[in-house]
Structure formats: C-alpha cells, structure tokens
Amino acid sequence: MTRRIVRTGIQLGVILTVVLFLVLFLDNRYRVLPTSIHNHLPAHHPGFVVTDVTVVTCSSLNPFSRCTKEGEYWHRINKDLYLGKSLVTKAYLVVERKREDDLSTHEEVVHDIKIGRIQPSAMDPLSSDERWESRPTGIWIKKSAKRTDESKIVTGVDVLFGADAVDPRSNWQVQDISLLVDGGQDTPGPRLTVRKGPALKVEKPVPRIRKDGKFKIMQAADLHLSTGLGKCRDALPAGKPCDADPRTLDFIERLIEEEKPDFVVLSGDQVNGDTAPDSQSAIYKYSEIFARHKIPYAGIFGNHDDEGNLDRAQSMAIMDGLPYSMSTAGPEDVEGIGNYVVEILGRGSTSHSALTLYMLDTHSYSPDEHKYRGYDWLKQSQIDWFKSTSQSLKRKHKEYTHIHMDLAFIHIPLPEYRNPDQLQWVGNWTEPPTAPGFNTNFKDALVEEGVLMVSCGHDHVNDYCLPALDQSKNKPALWMCYGGGAGFGGYGGYYGYHRRVRFFDFDMNEARISTWKRLEWGNIEARIDEQIIVDGGKVVVDI
The missing domain is CATH 2.100.10.50 (Vitelline Membrane Outer Layer Protein I, subunit A)
Structure with missing residues (x-):
C-alpha cells in the first residue's frame, strides 16, 4: 500500500513537472524568442x-x-x-x-x-x-x-x-x-x-555629388541614445539641467541646418545599450531627424549598440528598412554585421561612382581577454572582403571623369592610432587610444588599396587626425581620424573638452578633402582644426 502511494505520488509529480514545462515553454514562445x-x-x-x-x-x-x-x-x-x-x-x-x-x-x-x-x-x-x-x-x-x-x-x-x-x-x-x-x-x-493606409515601399536613396562638384559628409560619432530622455554625463556648463537625448539631437539638428551636409555617417554607439531597454525607440530618434531633413545616411555598430534588447542583426533589420537609410547587413559569409559599400555617384545623371565609402564592423570586446585585453579586431574574412571588393570596383571607378577617391569608416580605432611612427597630429589627443591589442594589419590593406582616409569613433575625447605611413615608400599615405564624441549619454566633457561633430568636405573639381569639427558648447560657430588632408587625389601633410 505504501509503495503504491509513493508510486502514485511520483507519477503525479512527473505529470505536474511536464505540465509546468509545457506552460513555461508555450509562454516563452510568445515572450522571448531571442x-x-x-x-x-x-x-x-x-x-x-x-x-x-x-x-x-x-x-x-x-x-x-x-x-x-x-x-x-x-x-x-x-x-x-x-x-x-x-x-x-x-x-x-x-x-x-x-x-x-x-x-x-x-x-x-x-x-x-x-x-x-x-x-x-x-x-x-x-x-x-x-x-x-x-x-x-x-x-x-x-x-x-x-x-x-x-x-x-x-x-x-x-x-x-x-x-x-x-x-x-x-x-x-x-x-x-x-x-x-x-x-x-x-x-x-x-x-x-x-x-x-498601406505599407509604403522604402526606396534606397542615391547620393550624388552636387552640381558645383562639392559634397559634404557629417560624421556623427557616439550618440549614445537611450530609451526615454536619458541622463547627461559630464555636461558643460556644469550644474545646469540636462536631458541627454534632446540635447544631443538638438546639437545634431543645429549642425544639419547650419552645415547642410549631403550625407551622414554614424560611426557606432548610436544606442547606449544599458539605458536602452527598447533599442528601436532609440534608433528611431536619429533616423527621424535625417528622414525629416531628407539626408541619406549610413551606420555601423559600436560596442554598445547591441547591449540593449536587440542584437546587431535585429538592429540592422530595423535600420535597413528606414527612409533615407543606406545601412545594410552585408555579406553573410563575412564576420560581423554591417560590412558594406556606399557609392556616391558623380554629378548630373552619371552612373559612375565619385566616392566609395567602406563601412566595416569592428565588433565589440576581445574574444581572448587573457591574451589581448580590451577590444575586438577586424577579422581576416573582413580584410579579404575589403580587398576583393576594392579590386572588383577599381576598373569601374576608372570610368569616372575626375579622380575617384576611397574612404573607410570604423568604430574602434586601429592599433596604428597609437602613432607608432611618432608623426605629428592635428586636434585633441586627450585619452589613450583604446585600440585592440591584436593587430591584423588592416591599416596596411587600406594603404595597399589606395584608401585615403579612415575615421573612427569610440574614444569620445579624442578628435585628432593622424597621418600613417606607407612603409614600403616611407611616406604618408593615409589619414586616420577620430570623429569626437557627440552624445551626452556617453562620457565626455572633462579637461574642457566639449561634444563635437566632424565634417569632411569634398571638392571633386580638385580631388581635395578638407575636414574640421564643430562644437556643441563654447565657440559653437567656429570650424575647429580645419585642414586639407587630400589634394589632387593624394594624401598631403602640412603640419
């Protein structure tokens, strides 16, 4: 009799366990699906x-x-x-x-x-x-x-x-x-x-050099937007009320109205993951401004974008379907989400590219903290993709009637941003570059393929441009720039450093690239550290 009671109790326990599992499983089908x-x-x-x-x-x-x-x-x-x-x-x-x-x-x-x-x-x-x-x-x-x-x-x-x-x-x-x-x-x-009404089809924009042969890119680095208003960090002037996201977005919109850029590059950490339990709400904030001003834009990810409720693939699926966005996931067989090319066409009705922007995912944190502390690095599959893509485009780019120019944008700086060749830079070097400890020599690949400039974000209070050498010729062949932190949801503001945005101005008539920064507070009307980095399609160093 006792054994029968025990056996019955065990059977009931098993049944209840199975029922509980099914209930939780079915509920999770509706709740998570990560x-x-x-x-x-x-x-x-x-x-x-x-x-x-x-x-x-x-x-x-x-x-x-x-x-x-x-x-x-x-x-x-x-x-x-x-x-x-x-x-x-x-x-x-x-x-x-x-x-x-x-x-x-x-x-x-x-x-x-x-x-x-x-x-x-x-x-x-x-x-x-x-x-x-x-x-x-x-x-x-x-x-x-x-x-x-x-x-x-x-x-x-x-x-x-x-x-x-x-x-x-x-x-x-x-x-x-x-x-x-x-x-x-x-x-x-x-x-x-x-x-x-019906769902409207979203057409990808076609950015093009203006009739006067000019084109301007605004690089907005490290917006660090939240779900909700967000809290300001290290805001200047100190002691004044400050909501991070409205202040950041007001800054971006003011510069759009004043500088009138033709294109915007978002170089990572648009979303401040740990304060964005709904990343979609944060993504929509910046994209609404660009859509309202009818400015094409493209984004890559930083180390914080996927720390909210969306991973990189989910965030890119949203970004890819928004008006004026040229962001896309890129090839599935290349590591990372967001390795792709943006072609800026020449003036008029030509179908030939005048500028090529290489957008690359620099991932997040080191996969081997014991050996290489800090941040991740560009993978070999990405470097191979970059080289093969560059080679395949070169013949077509020669059909452009002026000098075609190539640029690249990343989030985490390359190891060469630490200035191993001890060259002079322009701008603020306010914190040690947090580049990865492992070097896959992507800088050399950029030089070999004739890329003239690479710009990153990540280190909010660095905004310098530094030349890099072509080691085979022992002369500068690439500019490596920082965008400078723009968002009040991320750290910044110390040592008198104010939030800022970098601009690149292209004169295709002269194959010239100029760059400068604009401040959020202080000397807000001035162009800071204005310099020519490319002239006649060649890297120039005049410092």
Missing part, C-alpha cells in the same frame, strides 16, 4: 488591416499566467509595457489583424485610435460621434465597416517608449499621450504609434 528578429518588429504586413487592439496582462510570479489572447488573428507585440521594471505584472499590446480578402462583407475594421482617460468625443462639445470603444490602459478605438478609403484604415500598430518617442516611417504617427501604465517614475511611458 534569435528572432520579428519579435521586435511591428505587427503588420502588406495587405493586412487591424480589426481590434487591446492590452493583456499576466503575473510575473505565476507560471500559469499567460500574456496572450486566444485566436489565430491575435498577435502580440513583444515589448513589456513596463519594460521589465515591474516585479509583479507584465503587460503587452496585442493586435488583431486580418487580410483584407479574409474580411466578411460587413466586418468592422479600426479607423482610429486615441489614448486618454475619457472618451475622445467628450473632448469635443460639437462632436456627436459616440462610436468609440474602450480598451485597457486608456486605449479608445473607432471601428467601422466602411472600407472605401484605405488611407483612413489602421493597418499597423506598434509600441515605442518615452516622451520623446518619434517614428520616422512614412504614414506612421506616434500618439501624444502614453498608455495609462504606471511603470514608475524612471520608466519611459509606452506610446502607441499607428499607421494608416
């Missing part, structure tokens, strides 16, 4: 319309509590509205969407979404429209069976975070009021962003 890009993308597809929206909650303490809604048409946007800050509750937006062909004749679809404590029509004393339906967290939806004007039908709903949330995508609009979720004072409030 290797899936789609978890972090909005719940919309071409040809779909939204038929309902609601919020589901569940307990973090109860393994049997599931944040899902039954039904084949319900899809959860996998962003906890509390950003994981609540110890007890999780909440998710779920969207019911159907293909237009699957709708019944009189089936209603969502035409509008508002957020507030009271019915939207009550805010307008002249309105007699009472067709608003209430949903949790202050959501109000208006539904109708009318589908004659597709531009008035909601086809996508997503979640962003923070009072400064913006959406750069065409026909998307962020709601003015955040969802009524009490996530605590330091948690950025969740905001719905809503698309009306």
Whole structure:
C-alpha cells in the first residue's frame, strides 16, 4: 500500500513537472524568442488591416499566467509595457489583424485610435460621434465597416517608449499621450504609434555629388541614445539641467541646418545599450531627424549598440528598412554585421561612382581577454572582403571623369592610432587610444588599396587626425581620424573638452578633402582644426 502511494505520488509529480514545462515553454514562445528578429518588429504586413487592439496582462510570479489572447488573428507585440521594471505584472499590446480578402462583407475594421482617460468625443462639445470603444490602459478605438478609403484604415500598430518617442516611417504617427501604465517614475511611458493606409515601399536613396562638384559628409560619432530622455554625463556648463537625448539631437539638428551636409555617417554607439531597454525607440530618434531633413545616411555598430534588447542583426533589420537609410547587413559569409559599400555617384545623371565609402564592423570586446585585453579586431574574412571588393570596383571607378577617391569608416580605432611612427597630429589627443591589442594589419590593406582616409569613433575625447605611413615608400599615405564624441549619454566633457561633430568636405573639381569639427558648447560657430588632408587625389601633410 505504501509503495503504491509513493508510486502514485511520483507519477503525479512527473505529470505536474511536464505540465509546468509545457506552460513555461508555450509562454516563452510568445515572450522571448531571442534569435528572432520579428519579435521586435511591428505587427503588420502588406495587405493586412487591424480589426481590434487591446492590452493583456499576466503575473510575473505565476507560471500559469499567460500574456496572450486566444485566436489565430491575435498577435502580440513583444515589448513589456513596463519594460521589465515591474516585479509583479507584465503587460503587452496585442493586435488583431486580418487580410483584407479574409474580411466578411460587413466586418468592422479600426479607423482610429486615441489614448486618454475619457472618451475622445467628450473632448469635443460639437462632436456627436459616440462610436468609440474602450480598451485597457486608456486605449479608445473607432471601428467601422466602411472600407472605401484605405488611407483612413489602421493597418499597423506598434509600441515605442518615452516622451520623446518619434517614428520616422512614412504614414506612421506616434500618439501624444502614453498608455495609462504606471511603470514608475524612471520608466519611459509606452506610446502607441499607428499607421494608416498601406505599407509604403522604402526606396534606397542615391547620393550624388552636387552640381558645383562639392559634397559634404557629417560624421556623427557616439550618440549614445537611450530609451526615454536619458541622463547627461559630464555636461558643460556644469550644474545646469540636462536631458541627454534632446540635447544631443538638438546639437545634431543645429549642425544639419547650419552645415547642410549631403550625407551622414554614424560611426557606432548610436544606442547606449544599458539605458536602452527598447533599442528601436532609440534608433528611431536619429533616423527621424535625417528622414525629416531628407539626408541619406549610413551606420555601423559600436560596442554598445547591441547591449540593449536587440542584437546587431535585429538592429540592422530595423535600420535597413528606414527612409533615407543606406545601412545594410552585408555579406553573410563575412564576420560581423554591417560590412558594406556606399557609392556616391558623380554629378548630373552619371552612373559612375565619385566616392566609395567602406563601412566595416569592428565588433565589440576581445574574444581572448587573457591574451589581448580590451577590444575586438577586424577579422581576416573582413580584410579579404575589403580587398576583393576594392579590386572588383577599381576598373569601374576608372570610368569616372575626375579622380575617384576611397574612404573607410570604423568604430574602434586601429592599433596604428597609437602613432607608432611618432608623426605629428592635428586636434585633441586627450585619452589613450583604446585600440585592440591584436593587430591584423588592416591599416596596411587600406594603404595597399589606395584608401585615403579612415575615421573612427569610440574614444569620445579624442578628435585628432593622424597621418600613417606607407612603409614600403616611407611616406604618408593615409589619414586616420577620430570623429569626437557627440552624445551626452556617453562620457565626455572633462579637461574642457566639449561634444563635437566632424565634417569632411569634398571638392571633386580638385580631388581635395578638407575636414574640421564643430562644437556643441563654447565657440559653437567656429570650424575647429580645419585642414586639407587630400589634394589632387593624394594624401598631403602640412603640419
């Protein structure tokens, strides 16, 4: 009898264990999926319309509590509205969407979404429209069976975070009021962003030399944007109120308006991972500015971009689909995410390239801390890709009627930024270069392929340009520059060093490259350390 009771107890224990595992497994299917890009993308597809929206909650303490809604048409946007800050509750937006062909004749679809404590029509004393339906967290939806004007039908709903949330995508609009979720004072409030009408195809821009033969690149290094307003670090002048992201973005926008660049290079650490529990919200902040000003841009990653809730592949999938973005993942057989080429075409209607920008992923931290402390290095597959790509493009580049020029952008500096040849530099050398300890000699590959300039970020309070030698000829053949830190979410500001942005100005008539920096505070109207680094298509050193 005792054995039978024990055997029965064991069987019940096994059954309960299996049930618990299945519940957790099924719930995790909806919660995490860490290797899936789609978890972090909005719940919309071409040809779909939204038929309902609601919020589901569940307990973090109860393994049997599931944040899902039954039904084949319900899809959860996998962003906890509390950003994981609540110890007890999780909440998710779920969207019911159907293909237009699957709708019944009189089936209603969502035409509008508002957020507030009271019915939207009550805010307008002249309105007699009472067709608003209430949903949790202050959501109000208006539904109708009318589908004659597709531009008035909601086809996508997503979640962003923070009072400064913006959406750069065409026909998307962020709601003015955040969802009524009490996530605590330091948690950025969740905001719905809503698309009306069909998904619009995003065309890649075609950057081109201006009619006067000029072209200007703005290098914005180390923006360090957060989810929410962010907190300033080492801001000058000291003691004044400072929200990191608004101040950083105001700085970038001011320089766009004053310098009028033709192209922007983001050289890594756009996102400050440990303060960005929703990296998508941070990515959208800078991309919205460039889209609004209609400036093509391209980005690579730093060591902090993937320390939030998105890895490199997931972040690049978002960046690749945004207006005016030329960012792309690059070849799958090359190590890293974001090894690619941007061609700047010549003036007029020519299809020939005038400038080639090589964008490379310098990864993050050393894979062998015992032997090489610090940061990672460019891999052999990347160097091979760079060489083969450069060789394959050279013949076509000779068809350009002027002198074609090649440039490169990375995040982590090369070991040669430590100046082993003891050459003179221009600008601020304020901290030791945190280049990798292992040298794969990518500098030599750059020189061999005729790249005239490489520029990096990473070390926020360095902004110098340093010549590098062609060892075979013992003469300068490459300029190695720093962008200088631009963002207030990262360290900076000490020793009187202010946030700054580097510019490169190209005169294709003379095959000349000039460069300078602009400051965020202090002497904000001046060009700092202006110098000519290339003339007649050749590296020049006049220091």
